[in-house]
Amino acid sequence: MHIMVIGASKGLGRALVEGVGTVGDTVVGVSRQRPHSVQSANGATVTWVEADMSHPVAAADALSAAAPHAIDVLIYNVGIWEAKAFSEDYNFLDDSDESIQQLVGVNITATLLVLKRLLPHVLRSDKAQVILTGSTSALRQSGRPEVAFGASKFALNGIADSLREGFREQGLKVSVLQLGYLNTEDALSVPVEDAAARDEGHTVPVHDVVSVVRTMLTLSDASFMREVLLPARYDERF
DSSP: OEEEEESOSSHHHHHHHHHSOOTTOEEEEEESSOOSSOOOSSSOEEEEEEOOTTSHHHHHHHHHHHSOSOOSEEEEOOOOOOTTTTSTTOOGGGSOHHHHHHHHIIIIIHHHHHHHHHHHHHHTSSSOEEEEEOOGGGSTTOOOOOHHHHHHHHHHHHHHHHHHHHTTTTTOEEEEEEEOSEEOSSOTTSOHHHHHHTTTTSSEEHHHHHHHHHHHHHSOTTOOOSEEEEOOTTOTTO
16 A cells, blocks of 8 residues: 655654554655654555645645655645644734735645645545545634634635545545644654643544544445544543
């Protein structure tokens, strides 16, 4: 199986590169710069492509040129947020026009262009699966005030819905992971019990996301998980 993880240098993306593949699989990590010493925890072959999503056209072209002929699973894990997002200091009116344009470019424009370039590779596979990393901020009444970030994650839901309809006859599976607050401080190498204890049930260990994705990849060709909502246990919004 060929798996490509976009946005893979650290945090959740790196955990996905390290955790989703097994012996016989090839996992292609994508990020602006290749991180040091990334390897699969389960014996998969790991390769890397450097692409900067803040330059959407160049990134899409680079990925199209470097992608394997067929991609079985494309995991799109790119997303930036406002400088003061998720803090008491956040105020939409304080965001500069330039920062909003950059966020939209990375979170929406790059997503569209990269998917456009890579879908032909995905559709060559009998598996043909796309997994988009969304956010609980993309849900109605999410309880979050970040306007640009929330708008970009709502857009991701629209992209997923449209892809399903546009490529249903080709058997394309499109899933969205609606993730709550993540514990990205503890890598996959940290025991899951320790990672789960860090914030006393207020953040989701990356281990749990990797476990969900592994399950998604083991389903038969007859089904798929359309949407997964994964908040922290004590997230008061859920």
